[in-house]
Amino acid sequence: MGLIFRWLLRLTGTAVILAVLVVIGVYYLASRSLPDYTKTVPAAGLAAELEIVRNNSNVPHIFGQSDNDVFLGLGYAHAQDRLWQMMTMRRTAQGRLSEVFGARTVEIDTLLRRLDLYPLAVQSVEVQSPEVKEALRAYAAGVNARIDEINRDALGRGAPEFFLFPGPLAPWKPADSLAILKLMALQLAGHLENEVLRARTSLVLNDADRLDDLMPDIPGKGSAALPGFAALFPDAPRVFAANRKPRDPLDPRPAPGRAGASNAWAAATSRSASGGALLANDPHLELTAPTIWYLARLDLQSGGVIGGTIPGMPIVLAGRSEALGWGVTSSYLDDQDLFIERLNPDNPEEVETPDGFKPFRTRRSIVKIKDADPVTLTLRWTENGPVLPGSVYDLGLITPPGHVVSLSWTALSPRDTSMTAAMNLLHARTVTEGVAATAGFVAPAQNMTLADSTGAIALKLVGAMPRRDERHQSQGRLPAPGWIAANRWQGRLPYAANPEFIQPPGGIVGNTNNKIVERPFPLHVSFLWGDSQRVKRWELLMQSREVHTRDSFIEAQLDTVSFAARSLLPLIGAELWFTGSAAPAGTSERLRQDALRLLADWNGEMNEHLPEPLIYAAWMRHLQDRLIRDELGPVAEDFTRVEPLFLERVFRDVNGASAWCDVIQSAREETCTDIARAALDDALVWIGDTYGTQLDSLRWGDAHQATHDHQILGKVPLLRYFVNIRQSTSGGDNTLMRGKTSGEGDNPYLNVHAAGYRGVYDFLDPDSSVFVTATGQSGHLFSRHYDDLSVLWRRGEYVPMSLDEGLARAAAVGVTTLVPME
Structure with missing residues (x-):
C-alpha cells in the first residue's frame, strides 16, 4: 500500500511540475509578443528618424519629418498593439476566415466573397488622390516594419492568438486599409435587414395600419400608400419562422437592431460660456475586447491631429486638430435596396431586365477551409x-420560386474615394473646408458634426445618396422587382443634395441618429431612423441652458434619464397606479403593488444601482411580447427589443392601434389595461425566478452588464474569464449614455452595443479636450493596457489629450524611435 502511495505521489508531483512548466512555457512564448515601447527599430520606407512618444494611458504621440513618415509611425503603433485585430478584420473582408477557423466561418466567407468587398477595395486604390496613395503605402510600410521586427526578433508571432490560430502574417497592402473601411460600412448597414423584416411582417399582418404601428415612421409627414409585399410577389413563401442560429462573434453583419448608432453635438460661441465652440461625440458600436477604437495623436505638417482611429486605417475618424473638430454618427441614409430578380424559366443562368433576359455576370471563387475540403463558389451579379x-x-423566407435576390449598395463601388475624403479632413481648418473635404465620401454614410476655432459649427451628411425614381414601387422599403426600370437606381444624387445645417440660428446642432430632415421621396434620405427618444432628452438638456461648457456637454454625454420611461409609464400604468385593495404580503397582487409604488416615485433614471430600471425594462419587454405574439406568431421573435413608438400608438389608440390589446385566440375582449397588468405580472415572475422577489434590493447593473467580449477566445471555458471584460453599467436602449440591450438569451438586458469612444472638446482651450475608449489601447491580454481605460469608461471619466508636444514628452512612459533602414 505504501509503495502505491509513493508512486501516486511521484506521478502527481511529476504531473504538477509538467503543468507548471507548460504554463511557464506558454506564458513565456505569449509574453514575447508584449511590445517594448522604449527601443529603436529600423523601418523600410522611412525617410527620416521618427519618434512615437507614449503617455501613461499608452496613447502614442507620433512625431516625424513628413506626413508620410507620421502615417508610417501610426501603422507601426497599430501593429504593435492590435495586430491580431487587424489581421482578423482583413481576413474577414477578404472572405478568408475559414483558412484559420475552419467550417464555423464558411457562411461568413461565402457572404463576403459574394459581396466582393476586397476586390472592390483593390480597384478603389487607383482612384485615391496621389497624396492618399502615398499615405496608404507609408502606413502599410509601418505595419510591415512591425511584422518584420516580429519575424526577425522572434517576438511571439505578434500576439498570443497567433499561437492558437496560426497562419501566415502576410504583408499589409494599401488595399487592406480600404477593405477595412468597406467592412465598417457592412457593420453599420441596417436597411437590408429591415427590408426583409418588413416583408416578412407584412406577409403576416393583413392590415397595413398595424404594420405602421409595429414598424412606425418617426413622427412627421407620412409617406404615400405603398403596396404590401404580397401584392408585389403573390408567390412569396409563407414560411415565417427563421432558422435562428447562434451568431458567430466574427460575423461582421450587425445583429438585428444593432446597425449602428452614436451621439454628436456642437455649440457655437453664442451658446458657449467660454466663448469658444464646443463639440462632443460618442460613436456606438458592438462592444468587444479590445474595442475597435484606438487613441492616437499625429503631428502632421498642417498641424497636430488627435482622437479616435481604427486599427488598419491611417485616419483619425473622430477627433480634432488645432483648428477643427469633427464627430460622426450613423446617418441611417437608405443606401441599400434589395431586388427580387426573375430567372428565365428556360435558362436559369439568365435574369430578366427591362430589356429582356440577360445572362448573369459570373466568376468562380475558392474558399479554403482548415481541416476540410475547399468549397468552390460561383459568384453571380445582375x-x-x-x-x-x-x-x-x-x-430564403421571402424569395418566390424561380427568383433570386440581388443587392444594390453604395459601398459596392470600385471607385470609392471615401479614404481620400476622410484623409482630406485631417488637413481642413474650418467648418467650410471640412464640409468641402468630405465631398468624395461614399460609404459608410455618416452625419459629420463639425466645430472650428472661429466658433462656427455645422452638421453635414457625408456619403453617396442613391438616386431613385419617384415611381419606385416600394420606395426602397421592401424588396422590389428588379426587372422594372422604375425600381432601379439611376446613379447618385449630387453632394449638394445631402442635408446640411451650417451655422444654425439657435447656435446648437447635433444628432442622436434621429430624423434630421423632412423631404418627400426620393429626396427623403430614409424612412428608417435610429432614434426617436434620445433626441427628446438631448433637446431638453441643450435648451435648458442658455450657454454650455465642456462639463455640461460631458454631463449630457453621460446622461442616463430615459425619456421613453418618463413618457410610457404614466400612459401604460394610467389605470393601475394606486388602485385595488391592500394585498397580503407574499401574494402576486402585493408584489405588483410594490412594483407600481417603486415606479410611481421613479424619475426615469436608468441608474445601475436602482431596481426601477429593471422592473420597467422587464415590464415593457413582456408587454410588447403579449401585444404582438398572437398576431405575428414566430415573426415575433424578431421584435425582441421594445419600440416605444409602438407602445405609445397602442395605448393612445392611434388610428385604431389599441386593437393589438385584444388577444385573438381568446373569447373575451381584453383591454389594454388587462394586458398591461398581465405583462407586469409576467415581468415580476421572470424577475423573481432570476433575481428574487425582494424588489428593493434589485440592481439594474446586475442585468445590464457591458459585454466587452473577445471575439475568438470569449467563449472558451476558463479562458473567457481572463479575456472578457464585464461591467455593471447604467443607461439603456433610449438614454443618451446608450447601452443597447441584447434582446435575446437568458439575460436579454446585457449591454452589448454602446459608446466605444467618447470625446469632448472646447476650442477656447483645446488642450482641455478629454477622450476615453471602452477598453484599453492594447489588444494583448497580458498587457496592463488591455483594460485600463475600461474602468474610467464605466465610471464616466476621461483622459486628457493635448497637442502640446512638451506635455506629451513630459508624461512619456516610453519612446519608440524608428530609423530609416540602411
Missing part, C-alpha cells in the same frame, strides 16, 4: 448588384 444566397438575412 445589373443591380451581387446575388445573395437565401441562407443569409432570412432571404
Whole structure:
C-alpha cells in the first residue's frame, strides 16, 4: 500500500511540475509578443528618424519629418498593439476566415466573397488622390516594419492568438486599409435587414395600419400608400419562422437592431460660456475586447491631429486638430435596396431586365477551409448588384420560386474615394473646408458634426445618396422587382443634395441618429431612423441652458434619464397606479403593488444601482411580447427589443392601434389595461425566478452588464474569464449614455452595443479636450493596457489629450524611435 502511495505521489508531483512548466512555457512564448515601447527599430520606407512618444494611458504621440513618415509611425503603433485585430478584420473582408477557423466561418466567407468587398477595395486604390496613395503605402510600410521586427526578433508571432490560430502574417497592402473601411460600412448597414423584416411582417399582418404601428415612421409627414409585399410577389413563401442560429462573434453583419448608432453635438460661441465652440461625440458600436477604437495623436505638417482611429486605417475618424473638430454618427441614409430578380424559366443562368433576359455576370471563387475540403463558389451579379444566397438575412423566407435576390449598395463601388475624403479632413481648418473635404465620401454614410476655432459649427451628411425614381414601387422599403426600370437606381444624387445645417440660428446642432430632415421621396434620405427618444432628452438638456461648457456637454454625454420611461409609464400604468385593495404580503397582487409604488416615485433614471430600471425594462419587454405574439406568431421573435413608438400608438389608440390589446385566440375582449397588468405580472415572475422577489434590493447593473467580449477566445471555458471584460453599467436602449440591450438569451438586458469612444472638446482651450475608449489601447491580454481605460469608461471619466508636444514628452512612459533602414 505504501509503495502505491509513493508512486501516486511521484506521478502527481511529476504531473504538477509538467503543468507548471507548460504554463511557464506558454506564458513565456505569449509574453514575447508584449511590445517594448522604449527601443529603436529600423523601418523600410522611412525617410527620416521618427519618434512615437507614449503617455501613461499608452496613447502614442507620433512625431516625424513628413506626413508620410507620421502615417508610417501610426501603422507601426497599430501593429504593435492590435495586430491580431487587424489581421482578423482583413481576413474577414477578404472572405478568408475559414483558412484559420475552419467550417464555423464558411457562411461568413461565402457572404463576403459574394459581396466582393476586397476586390472592390483593390480597384478603389487607383482612384485615391496621389497624396492618399502615398499615405496608404507609408502606413502599410509601418505595419510591415512591425511584422518584420516580429519575424526577425522572434517576438511571439505578434500576439498570443497567433499561437492558437496560426497562419501566415502576410504583408499589409494599401488595399487592406480600404477593405477595412468597406467592412465598417457592412457593420453599420441596417436597411437590408429591415427590408426583409418588413416583408416578412407584412406577409403576416393583413392590415397595413398595424404594420405602421409595429414598424412606425418617426413622427412627421407620412409617406404615400405603398403596396404590401404580397401584392408585389403573390408567390412569396409563407414560411415565417427563421432558422435562428447562434451568431458567430466574427460575423461582421450587425445583429438585428444593432446597425449602428452614436451621439454628436456642437455649440457655437453664442451658446458657449467660454466663448469658444464646443463639440462632443460618442460613436456606438458592438462592444468587444479590445474595442475597435484606438487613441492616437499625429503631428502632421498642417498641424497636430488627435482622437479616435481604427486599427488598419491611417485616419483619425473622430477627433480634432488645432483648428477643427469633427464627430460622426450613423446617418441611417437608405443606401441599400434589395431586388427580387426573375430567372428565365428556360435558362436559369439568365435574369430578366427591362430589356429582356440577360445572362448573369459570373466568376468562380475558392474558399479554403482548415481541416476540410475547399468549397468552390460561383459568384453571380445582375445589373443591380451581387446575388445573395437565401441562407443569409432570412432571404430564403421571402424569395418566390424561380427568383433570386440581388443587392444594390453604395459601398459596392470600385471607385470609392471615401479614404481620400476622410484623409482630406485631417488637413481642413474650418467648418467650410471640412464640409468641402468630405465631398468624395461614399460609404459608410455618416452625419459629420463639425466645430472650428472661429466658433462656427455645422452638421453635414457625408456619403453617396442613391438616386431613385419617384415611381419606385416600394420606395426602397421592401424588396422590389428588379426587372422594372422604375425600381432601379439611376446613379447618385449630387453632394449638394445631402442635408446640411451650417451655422444654425439657435447656435446648437447635433444628432442622436434621429430624423434630421423632412423631404418627400426620393429626396427623403430614409424612412428608417435610429432614434426617436434620445433626441427628446438631448433637446431638453441643450435648451435648458442658455450657454454650455465642456462639463455640461460631458454631463449630457453621460446622461442616463430615459425619456421613453418618463413618457410610457404614466400612459401604460394610467389605470393601475394606486388602485385595488391592500394585498397580503407574499401574494402576486402585493408584489405588483410594490412594483407600481417603486415606479410611481421613479424619475426615469436608468441608474445601475436602482431596481426601477429593471422592473420597467422587464415590464415593457413582456408587454410588447403579449401585444404582438398572437398576431405575428414566430415573426415575433424578431421584435425582441421594445419600440416605444409602438407602445405609445397602442395605448393612445392611434388610428385604431389599441386593437393589438385584444388577444385573438381568446373569447373575451381584453383591454389594454388587462394586458398591461398581465405583462407586469409576467415581468415580476421572470424577475423573481432570476433575481428574487425582494424588489428593493434589485440592481439594474446586475442585468445590464457591458459585454466587452473577445471575439475568438470569449467563449472558451476558463479562458473567457481572463479575456472578457464585464461591467455593471447604467443607461439603456433610449438614454443618451446608450447601452443597447441584447434582446435575446437568458439575460436579454446585457449591454452589448454602446459608446466605444467618447470625446469632448472646447476650442477656447483645446488642450482641455478629454477622450476615453471602452477598453484599453492594447489588444494583448497580458498587457496592463488591455483594460485600463475600461474602468474610467464605466465610471464616466476621461483622459486628457493635448497637442502640446512638451506635455506629451513630459508624461512619456516610453519612446519608440524608428530609423530609416540602411
